[in-house]
Amino acid sequence: MTAVRILGVDPGSRYTGYGLIDSFNGRNVLVAAGRLNVSKGSTAERLLGVLEGLGEVIAEHNPQESAVEETFVNRVNAASALVLGQARGAAICACAKAGLDVAEYAAAQVKLAVAGNGRADKHQVEHMVRVLLNTREKLSPDAADALAVALTHAHVRTTRQRTGDALRRAWG
Numbered sequence: 001m002t003a004v005r006i007l008g009v010d011p012g013s014r015y016t017g018y019g020l021i022d023s024f025n026g027r028n029v030l031v032a033a034g035r036l037n038v039s040k041g042s043t044a045e046r047l048l049g050v051l052e053g054l055g056e057v058i059a060e061h062n063p064q065e066s067a068v069e070e071t072f073v074n075r076v077n078a079a080s081a082l083v084l085g086q087a088r089g090a091a092i093c094a095c096a097k098a099g100l101d102v103a104e105y106a107a108a109q110v111k112l113a114v115a116g117n118g119r120a121d122k123h124q125v126e127h128m129v130r131v132l133l134n135t136r137e138k139l140s141p142d143a144a145d146a147l148a149v150a151l152t153h154a155h156v157r158t159t160r161q162r163t164g165d166a167l168r169r170a171w172g
Helices: 043-061 075-097 107-115 122-132 141-171
Strands: 004-010 015-024 027-037 065-069 102-105
Touching: 004 043, 004 075, 004 141, 015 043, 015 141, 027 043, 027 141, 043 075, 065 075, 065 141, 075 102, 102 107, 102 141, 107 122, 107 141, 122 141
Parallel strands: 004 065, 065 102
Antiparallel strands: 004 015, 015 027
16 A cells, blocks of 8 residues: 545635645655635636646645535625635635545534544644644644645545455455
8 A cells, every 4th residue: 555645725715725645554744735825816816826826736746635625604704605615616626627536524524533622723723733743844724724634534534444444354
């Protein structure tokens, strides 16, 4: 079994976080992380920035799989959810354009997977991402969230593989 490179994405209308890890046999290693600043221009220009920026990240790092955080829907501010949904769509399109399957995880799932609490705050998530990846590197909140998405996908992926192997052995 070889390592798989996973791209995690935390979509945003002003800043989109990305994080790449190599995952092998339950061990995860930080490859790269950062954020795309798409805060200037019209909505269309910002969405194009997400699409093209992630396309460049994908071309540079060649991930085999990708995962994107789902948009949290807040009835109080539906307009924000719509804008975030557009950024998320641009991120998904960047991954699809590169031929990557896209896994999707709710924010609470991601927080639970990395911090053990589905309501963890940004500082807790960043701290646990740094612990899980054994890095002292300071991460922007967007990059930390994106790495948390990648780590969640790695955990889910490993669990599915191990469960599948166990079931195949048990059932013949």
